Amino acid sequence: MQLGRVVGRVWSTAKAESLSGHKLILVQPVKPDLTPAGRTVVCADACGAGAGELVYWCRGKESSFPFLPDEVPTDATIVGIVDEVHAC
Amino acid sequence: MQLGRVVGRVWSTAKAESLSGHKLILVQPVKPDLTPAGRTVVCADACGAGAGELVYWCRGKESSFPFLPDEVPTDATIVGIVDEVHAC
Amino acid sequence: MQLGRVVGRVWSTAKAESLSGHKLILVQPVKPDLTPAGRTVVCADACGAGAGELVYWCRGKESSFPFLPDEVPTDATIVGIVDEVHAC
Amino acid sequence: MQLGRVVGRVWSTAKAESLSGHKLILVQPVKPDLTPAGRTVVCADACGAGAGELVYWCRGKESSFPFLPDEVPTDATIVGIVDEVHAC
Amino acid sequence: MQLGRVVGRVWSTAKAESLSGHKLILVQPVKPDLTPAGRTVVCADACGAGAGELVYWCRGKESSFPFLPDEVPTDATIVGIVDEVHAC
Numbered sequence: 001m002q003l004g005r006v007v008g009r010v011w012s013t014a015k016a017e018s019l020s021g022h023k024l025i026l027v028q029p030v031k032p033d034l035t036p037a038g039r040t041v042v043c044a045d046a047c048g049a050g051a052g053e054l055v056y057w058c059r060g061k062e063s064s065f066p067f068l069p070d071e072v073p074t075d076a077t078i079v080g081i082v083d084e085v086h087a088c
Numbered sequence: 089m090q091l092g093r094v095v096g097r098v099w100s101t102a103k104a105e106s107l108s109g110h111k112l113i114l115v116q117p118v119k120p121d122l123t124p125a126g127r128t129v130v131c132a133d134a135c136g137a138g139a140g141e142l143v144y145w146c147r148g149k150e151s152s153f154p155f156l157p158d159e160v161p162t163d164a165t166i167v168g169i170v171d172e173v174h175a176c
Numbered sequence: 177m178q179l180g181r182v183v184g185r186v187w188s189t190a191k192a193e194s195l196s197g198h199k200l201i202l203v204q205p206v207k208p209d210l211t212p213a214g215r216t217v218v219c220a221d222a223c224g225a226g227a228g229e230l231v232y233w234c235r236g237k238e239s240s241f242p243f244l245p246d247e248v249p250t251d252a253t254i255v256g257i258v259d260e261v262h263a264c
Numbered sequence: 265m266q267l268g269r270v271v272g273r274v275w276s277t278a279k280a281e282s283l284s285g286h287k288l289i290l291v292q293p294v295k296p297d298l299t300p301a302g303r304t305v306v307c308a309d310a311c312g313a314g315a316g317e318l319v320y321w322c323r324g325k326e327s328s329f330p331f332l333p334d335e336v337p338t339d340a341t342i343v344g345i346v347d348e349v350h351a352c
Numbered sequence: 353m354q355l356g357r358v359v360g361r362v363w364s365t366a367k368a369e370s371l372s373g374h375k376l377i378l379v380q381p382v383k384p385d386l387t388p389a390g391r392t393v394v395c396a397d398a399c400g401a402g403a404g405e406l407v408y409w410c411r412g413k414e415s416s417f418p419f420l421p422d423e424v425p426t427d428a429t430i431v432g433i434v435d436e437v438h439a440c
Contacts, residue, residue, distance in 0.1 A: 001288070001306040001340060003274070008120065008175040010091070010144060015168030016134040016154040024089070024144070026120060026173065032272065032290060032304050040120050042089035042144045046280040046337070051176035056274060056288070056306045058339045061149045061237075061325045061413075065337040066280040073134070073153040073167050075146045076089060079337050080279030085290065087272040088315035096208065096263040098179070098232060103256030104222040104242040112177070112232070114208060114261065128208050130177035130232045139264035149237045149325075149413075161222070161241040161255050163234045164177060184384065184439040186355070186408060191432030192398040192418040200353070200408070202384060202437065216384050218353040218408045227440035237325075237413045249398070249417040249431050251410045252353060265376070265394035265428060267362070296360065296378060296392050310368040310425070320362060320376070320394045322427045325413045329425040330368040343425050344367030349378065351360040352403035 001056040001079065004029045006049050010042050016073050025049060025078060027057055032085055044074040047081055054082040089144040089167065092117045094137050098130050104161050113137060113166060115145055120173055132162040135169055142170040177232040177255065180205045182225050186218050192249050201225060201254060203233055208261055220250040223257055230258040265320040265343065268293045270313050274306050280337050289313060289342060291321055296349055308338040311345055318346040353408040353431065356381045358401050362394050368425050377401060377430060379409055384437055396426040399433055406434040 008026035022044050031037045034054070041057070046066035049055045055078045057063075063077035064070075096114035110132045119125045122142070129145070134154035137143045143166045145151075151165035152158075184202035198220050205214045210230070217233070222242035225231045231254045233239075239253035240246075272290035286308050293302045298318070305321070310330035313319045319342045321327075327341035328334075360378035374396050381390045386406070393409070398418035401407045407430045409415075415429035416422075 001338065002303075003306060006176065008173060010168075010170055011172040011174065012144070012168040012170055014135050016165075018153060019167055024168075026175070029303075037303055039090075039117075039125055042091060047278050056276070058337050059148075060323075060339045062328050062335075062337050062339050064150050064153075065282060065328075065335045068335060071150075071153045071156060073146050073150050073165065074089065075148050075150050077280075077337065079283055080274075080276040080288075082274055082276055084275040085272060086275065087290070088270065094264065096261060098256075098258055099260040099262065100232070100256040100258055102223050104253075106241060107255055112256075114263070127178075127205075127213055130179060147236075152238050152241075159238075159241045159244060161234050161238050161253065162177065163236050163238050182440065184437060186437055187435040188408070188432040189435055190399050192429075194417060195431055200432075202439070215354075215381075215389055218355060235412075240414050240417075247414075247417045247420060249410050249414050249429065250353065251412050251414050265426065266391075267394060293391075301391055311366050320364070322425050324411075324427045326416050326423075326425050326427050329370060329416075329423045332423060341368075341425065343371055344362075344364040344376075346362055346364055348363040349360060350363065351378075352358065 001058050002029050003056055006053050018072055041076045044077040046077050046079050049078045056080050089146050090117050091144050094141050106160055129164045132165040134165050134167050137166045137169055144168050177234050178205050179232050182229050194248055217252045220253040222253050222255050225254045232256050265322050266293050267320050270317050282336055305340045308341040310341050310343050313342045313345055320344050353410050354381050355408050358405050370424055393428045396429040398429050398431050401430045408432050
């Protein structure tokens with residue numbers, strides 16, 4: 001998974017039917033020191049992330065697992081909200 | 089998913105049989121400020137996107153979900169048309 | 177999918193059994209203006225592409241769909257030959 | 265798979281239900297000479313890796329195989345601890 | 353698939369149970385002119401590749417197909433040994 005920051009939302013009326021009811025969240029990937037790294041991603045949300053929160057998100061087919069048995073056509077989903085990043 | 093702009097079409101007669109009847113759309117990925125970012129992608133279309141429209145598209149196996157039960161050999165599909173991108 | 181140009185072939189005797197009988201084609205990814213972009217890829221072929229032809233190819237598990245019910249271990253397959261790229 | 269070094273942990277209370285009970289580990293990808301290469305990744309763990317250990321990790325849907333029959337929404341999992349890297 | 357050169361091995365005692373018995377090979381991706389390109393990858397092996405050999409390897413879930421019905425958690429597998437690369 002990747003660390004990221006919630007930086008916005010995407011509004012969309014016309015979409016694949018199986019995406020209906022899914023909120024689309026704009027995530028800026030970040031490094032462990034929380035500085036931005038790379039292009040923003042449009043994510044589905046499996047854990048109710050709010051504006052500005054630090055999250056981790058999952059790519060690929062497994063990003064649709066939280067929505068099973070629905071086959072949601074998402075390739076990026078927020079799967080957790082970060083409490084703390086702890087270096088070792 | 090990624091944000092992108094519809095910038096063209098690809099015409100093709102000889103193709104994998106399971107792609108028959110699918111329109112192929114050229115998408116330029118864009119950043120949230122809508123400037124281009126990276127290489128164009130040839131996408132299938134699950135929502136009737138038109139020339140110049142701002143869309144979001146999905147990669148990987150899950151990009152074939154909108155066409156189930158057909159097993160369409162696409163790795164990039166437009167799954168929604170953007171009404172608005174809202175930063176937070 | 178990505179646009180690409182057929183630039184060569186790879187010959188191989190020792191290979192995974194499920195790849196037997198599959199021609200391996202060297203594809204140079206190209207941009208819509210048909211200039212090269214990025215590293216060449218070794219592709220399986222689902223549509224009989226010939227030397228020098230402009231094609232589009234598919235990545236990931238869905239690149240094995242044209243060969244179902246065989247589970248061919250390919251992650252890149254040519255799924256169409258391009259007649260024309262039309263900007264809009 | 266990729267080589268990497270365990271460099272931290274991510275603590276998270278709110279997460280996708282199917283991730284419950286999974287420790288989240290921060291991995292820095294490394295080159296064979298063990299110098300850092302690229303962005304850190306948040307991994308699930310299938311082999312009990314400890315702080316500072318050299319590991320290899322797997323991406324994509326197959327990174328959820330060690331947890332079957334659970335469909336864990338992870339796209340990166342540590343699948344082994346490295347004893348030695350031997351050049352040839 | 354990608355072209356690559358076998359450049360080493362990875363030894364590992366503690367690993368995901370489903371990886372037991374699989375040799376782990378260090379592959380340096382190469383361009384068609386056989387010069388190195390990009391980061392080395394840790395691959396499983398489906399065709400008995402030896403030190404220094406030129407191979408092609410497959411990424412993603414389909415890299416586990418050669419080991420079916422086992423669900424091996426690999427995302428990179430050598431699926432063939434190259435006899436010759438022929439430009440056209």
